[in-house]
Amino acid sequence: MLTGINKIGDLEWEVPIGYVPDMRVPGRFFLSRTLAETLEEGAVRQLANVATLPGIVKHSLAMPDIHWGYGFPIGGVAAFDMTEGVISPGGVGFDINCGVRLITTPLTEADLARRKRELIERLFDAVPTGVGAKSALRVSNKDLSAVMVDGARWAVERGLGTEADLVRCEGEGAMPGADPDAVSAKARQRGVPQLGTLGAGNHFLEVQVAKEIVDPEAAKTFGIAEGQVCFMVHCGSRGLGHQVATDHLRTLEGAVAKYGIRLPDRQLACAPLDSPEGRAYYGGMVCAANYAWANRQVIMHEARKVFAHLFGIDYDEMQLIYDVAHNVAKFERHDVDGVSTEVCVHRKGATRAFGPGAEGVPSEYAAIGQPVIIPGSMGTSSYLLHGTTAAMQKTWGSTCHGAGRVLSRSKAKKEVRGKELRERLAGEGIVVRAHSDTALAEEAPAVYKPSQEVVRVVHEAGLSHIVARLEPLGVIKG
DNA sequence: ATGTAC
Numbered sequence: 001m002l003t004g005i006n007k008i009g010d011l012e013w014e015v016p017i018g019y020v021p022d023m024r025v026p027g028r029f030f031l032s033r034t035l036a037e038t039l040e041e042g043a044v045r046q047l048a049n050v051a052t053l054p055g056i057v058k059h060s061l062a063m064p065d066i067h068w069g070y071g072f073p074i075g076g077v078a079a080f081d082m083t084e085g086v087i088s089p090g091g092v093g094f095d096i097n098c099g100v101r102l103i104t105t106p107l108t109e110a111d112l113a114r115r116k117r118e119l120i121e122r123l124f125d126a127v128p129t130g131v132g133a134k135s136a137l138r139v140s141n142k143d144l145s146a147v148m149v150d151g152a153r154w155a156v157e158r159g160l161g162t163e164a165d166l167v168r169c170e171g172e173g174a175m176p177g178a179d180p181d182a183v184s185a186k187a188r189q190r191g192v193p194q195l196g197t198l199g200a201g202n203h204f205l206e207v208q209v210a211k212e213i214v215d216p217e218a219a220k221t222f223g224i225a226e227g228q229v230c231f232m233v234h235c236g237s238r239g240l241g242h243q244v245a246t247d248h249l250r251t252l253e254g255a256v257a258k259y260g261i262r263l264p265d266r267q268l269a270c271a272p273l274d275s276p277e278g279r280a281y282y283g284g285m286v287c288a289a290n291y292a293w294a295n296r297q298v299i300m301h302e303a304r305k306v307f308a309h310l311f312g313i314d315y316d317e318m319q320l321i322y323d324v325a326h327n328v329a330k331f332e333r334h335d336v337d338g339v340s341t342e343v344c345v346h347r348k349g350a351t352r353a354f355g356p357g358a359e360g361v362p363s364e365y366a367a368i369g370q371p372v373i374i375p376g377s378m379g380t381s382s383y384l385l386h387g388t389t390a391a392m393q394k395t396w397g398s399t400c401h402g403a404g405r406v407l408s409r410s411k412a413k414k415e416v417r418g419k420e421l422r423e424r425l426a427g428e429g430i431v432v433r434a435h436s437d438t439a440l441a442e443e444a445p446a447v448y449k450p451s452q453e454v455v456r457v458v459h460e461a462g463l464s465h466i467v468a469r470l471e472p473l474g475v476i477k478g
Numbered sequence: 479a480t481g482t483a484c
Contacts, residue, residue, distance in 0.1 A: 095479040132481055190481075201479055242480045327479090409482085 002036060005044065011461045015048050015060075020264060023051040029062035029075075030461045034453055038406050039066070046073040049264045053078070054272070055085025057336060057343055061395055063350050064457040065404035065449060070094065071267030074349035077398045079334065080273065082342055086261070087278045088270035089252065089285070091346030093327040094245045096285055097292035098203075098236030100373040101169075101323035102384060102470075103300055106313055107229040109209045112473060117431050119207065119310055120474040124433040126302045127205055130478045133197040137298065144192055144291075149178045151290035152323070155297040162316070165297065167362050169323040170352060170370075173293040175330065179283025183240070184247050187284075191240030191291055196298035200478025202402075202443055203235040204375070205303060208382060208470040218368045218386050218467040222321050230470060231307075232382060233299050234375045236327065241288035248281040273344055282329070289328050296323055321384065322362075322371035326351045326401035333359070334396055345396045353387035353399035353464040361387070372464045374455055377403050377448035378432065378440070378477070379425045382470045383455045390462035399464040400454050407447035416441040431474035439478055 006014045008028075015027030027047040031039065043066050050072050051060035057079045066075035071090025080086055112119065128135060139147070147154045152173025155161055166172045183191075198205060210228045213219045224230065237244075255271035255278070256263060263269070271278035304318045329346045336343070354361050355369040365371065369387035376382040380403070391397050407415065418437025421444050425432050434440050459466050 093479075098479070131479095199479075200482090203479080236479070239480065246480090 011457050015044060020045060020048040020052065022262065022264065023048055025051050025056050025059050027051050027060040029066055030064050030457055030463065032064065032453060032457050035064055035449060035457065038449060040068050043068045043073040046071065047076060049268060050076060050078050052264055053086055053088070053268065053270060054261060055080045055083070057081050063398070063400035065349065065400045065402060065454045067404040069348065071265060072346070072348050075400065075404060076348045077346065077350045077395055079343040079345045079396050082273060085273050085344055086270035087273050087282055087329055087344055088268055088346065089245045089249050089281060090267050090269065091348050092285060092329050093348045094242050095236035095327055096241035096245060097289035097325045098327040099292060099296065099323060099325040100232060100234045100375050101296050101300060102230055102232050102321045102373045104224055104319050104321060105229045105231065105307055106317045107311060108227050109229060109473065111311065112229060115310065116474050119306070120431045120433045120476060122306045122310060123205060123303055124476045126306050127299050127476065128197040129476060130435050131200045133199065134193045135196040137196050139192050139195050141188060141192065144188055145180045147195065147294045148180050148183065148287035148290050150174055151293035152297040155294050155301065160301040161297050165320045168320045169293060170325055171360070173297065173323065174290045175286045177283060178286040178290055179280065180287055182280045182284035183244055183287045187240050187243035187247060190243050191238065194238040194240065195291070195295055196302065197238060198235050198299060198478060199238050200439065204475050204477045205299065206232045206475040207473045208232060209473055210468050211471040212469040214466045214468060221365060221368050222371055222384065222467060223319055224321060224384065224468055231303055232373070232375060233296050235295060235299065237288040237292035238295065240291050244284045244288045248284055251277055252281060285329065289325065293323065322373060324351050324373050347398055349401045350398045351401050352397055353391040354397045355387045355389040355392050358392060358397065372399055374400060374451065375402050376451040377445045378443050378475060379428065379430055379445050379472060380451055383466055384468040384470065385459070385464040385466050387464055388462055391464060395463055399458045403448035403451035403454055405447060406449055409442045412442045412444060412447040413438060416444040416446060430472050432477070434477040443477065
């Protein structure tokens with residue numbers, strides 16, 4: 001699996017120039033021997049292919065949850081310079097701004113005890129789930145334009161959250177540069193009825209307990225303590241983001257020839273950052289990213305109401321720790337050979353992990369670094385970490401995003417029985433609520449790389465440091 | 479991930 005790849009550190013590997021033709025920079029990825037057993041040769045080739053793109057700076061990177069994706073590998077990170085560089089939907093993913101947020105409650109596991117099943121049922125009723133899920137919100141086309149520009153703020157201004165929530169979102173829950181004109185009527189049509197819906201696949205809303213505090217100082221700063229019940233929301237931009245990606249891929253496939261870009265794989269369709277096509281994709285992508293932040297904000301609001309009603313606690317006692325994007329391209333300033341330089345960082349299945357003092361980290365967290373939230377697969381631990389200076393130096397301030405899939409959905413359906421899985425998890429005290437047992441089978445823990453191993457690698461490689469481990473108590477899924 | 483296929 002690692003033929004032609006050089007080991008350059010305990011957990012660090014280099015894909016040399018020449019691994020595929022026309023590489024401009026080497027590839028680098030972070031992986032343990034254990035994870036190397038499931039490394040796909042195709043994903044490494046994709047990492048190398050990304051290194052052929054114009055304007056790529058330093059390295060084509062991948063995190064330990066690397067696996068095969070559309071064009072770029074999932075777990076991939078790549079930065080492009082502002083003059084020669086390109087922007088590529090394949091480097092972001094179809095689910096633009098898929099991401100995670102983590103919220104604390106004042107409850108303990110004992111407080112939930114007999115009402116856990118009821119809580120999960122109420123959450124399942126309050127948050128629409130499933131592929132075609134429709135929202136209870138009535139969003140007009142004009143509202144949608146505002147959502148695409150203002151992101152999470154749109155929801156907060158309508159009473160679906162607090163100002164404090166916004167400070168605790170990456171980029172305060174919105175990115176600049178939204179261009180609603182770069183979002184097609186079809187994308188709008190898909191987005192209007194879906195704001196505040198969870199979706200399907202690996203998306204979830206999970207009730208968890210902070211089982212283990214690894215870094216007490218950081219935990220205190222983030223406001224989380226051992227034994228505390230939390231909940232986590234993992235979802236993205238739904239049909240709107242998917243449509244934005246699909247629409248712009250088509251125009252960018254045309255742009256590749258227009259700008260004379262040679263690609264080893266047409267799935268790497270891209271355009272210069274400073275081109276009409278590249279700017280249009282960026283503007284549309286930002287709209288979808290902002291929609292996703294509003295989406296997670298609305299879902300958190302609905303879940304807070306359920307907790308407040310069921311347990312008689314105050315809305316404000318449920319504090320957002322942070323919200324991270326793990327599928328997005330952003331303009332950021334980073335050190336390039338000792339010079340602070342603006343680059344376009346693509347993170348596809350990778351989480352920003354800015355370290356202490358970095359610009360963009362909320363002031364209350366500045367001494368620690370930003371919170372990094374890594375969801376586990378169903379029934380396995382999730383992790384709260386913090387960003388590091390090493391990540392700033394090695395990976396454009398990036399770390400992993402979770403457990404990569406190792407078994408396809410079709411294989412999972414053949415090998416796992418959803419009903420048995422649900423019963424087994426119930427035996428472990430984990431209440432699962434979904435529309436179908438088939439949907440559960442596709443998301444069985446066995447079809448994912450072990451998240452604790454992925455997290456161990458980023459922790460030991462210094463790309464982010466573990467603050468707390470969270471165990472699932474109950475989960476709602478599509 | 480996704481009105482799970484143009």
